[in-house]
Amino acid sequence: DTGVSQDPRHKITKRGQNVTFRCDPISEHNRLYWYRQTLGQGPEFLTYFQNEAQLEKSRLLSDRFSAERPKGSFSTLEIQRTEQGDSAMYLCASSPQGTVGTGELFFGEGSRLTVL
Amino acid sequence: AQSVTQLGSHVSVSEGALVLLRCNYSSSVPPYLFWYVQYPNQGLQLLLKYTSAATLVKGINGFEAEFKKSETSFHLTKPSAHMSDAAEYFCAVIPGGGGNKLTFGTGTQLKVEL
Numbered sequence: 001d002t003g004v005s006q007d008p009r010h011k012i013t014k015r016g017q018n019v020t021f022r023c024d025p026i027s028e029h030n031r032l033y034w035y036r037q038t039l040g041q042g043p044e045f046l047t048y049f050q051n052e053a054q055l056e057k058s059r060l061l062s063d064r065f066s067a068e069r070p071k072g073s074f075s076t077l078e079i080q081r082t083e084q085g086d087s088a089m090y091l092c093a094s095s096p097q098g099t100v101g102t103g104e105l106f107f108g109e110g111s112r113l114t115v116l
Numbered sequence: 117a118q119s120v121t122q123l124g125s126h127v128s129v130s131e132g133a134l135v136l137l138r139c140n141y142s143s144s145v146p147p148y149l150f151w152y153v154q155y156p157n158q159g160l161q162l163l164l165k166y167t168s169a170a171t172l173v174k175g176i177n178g179f180e181a182e183f184k185k186s187e188t189s190f191h192l193t194k195p196s197a198h199m200s201d202a203a204e205y206f207c208a209v210i211p212g213g214g215g216n217k218l219t220f221g222t223g224t225q226l227k228v229e230l
Binding site: 048105110 | 208222
């Protein structure tokens, strides 16, 4: 299967701990996105990369959040000093060059975070 | 700011009945509009999209949507529901002019009953 993969699928942590999620996009896709989805809401944009460059960050991405895509392939999303409000599904998506404006993103199954 | 509103967080239909999921957008310029579907334990996938070509757009699995500028709507329909259509459906928008930063609605959970 060559879809977008995310790891781990589920993470339970205690408040104050750091967590890191990994996303492996479809191999030929140069754009990578992170979204957050809470219960009863649609996905909310967090940030996106074109190759290794982080081109846009949402105001939802507080200083405790950091995303990287060091070699333009996989990406990590780290949350430091987690809070209960960080509990959500974190979605990763990718798209190839040339699809700008088409809105066709390929999503992974998500990483569910529960902060106790 | 561009946004979409989905009316009805839960919709229930009988198998074989018409499916109608509502989406209205707010935009000062013609946007690009999308419907995504999320089946249980799967990632979101694109169902169909409107990008200023034909106003009636056909998607996968027999779904279609019509862009109506006068009503600022982009409702999703399917003539005959199937049990396999049970899923959560999200309307989404990109501001006119392009980009890939989707803004999603809150979703509609579709239940299909025998």
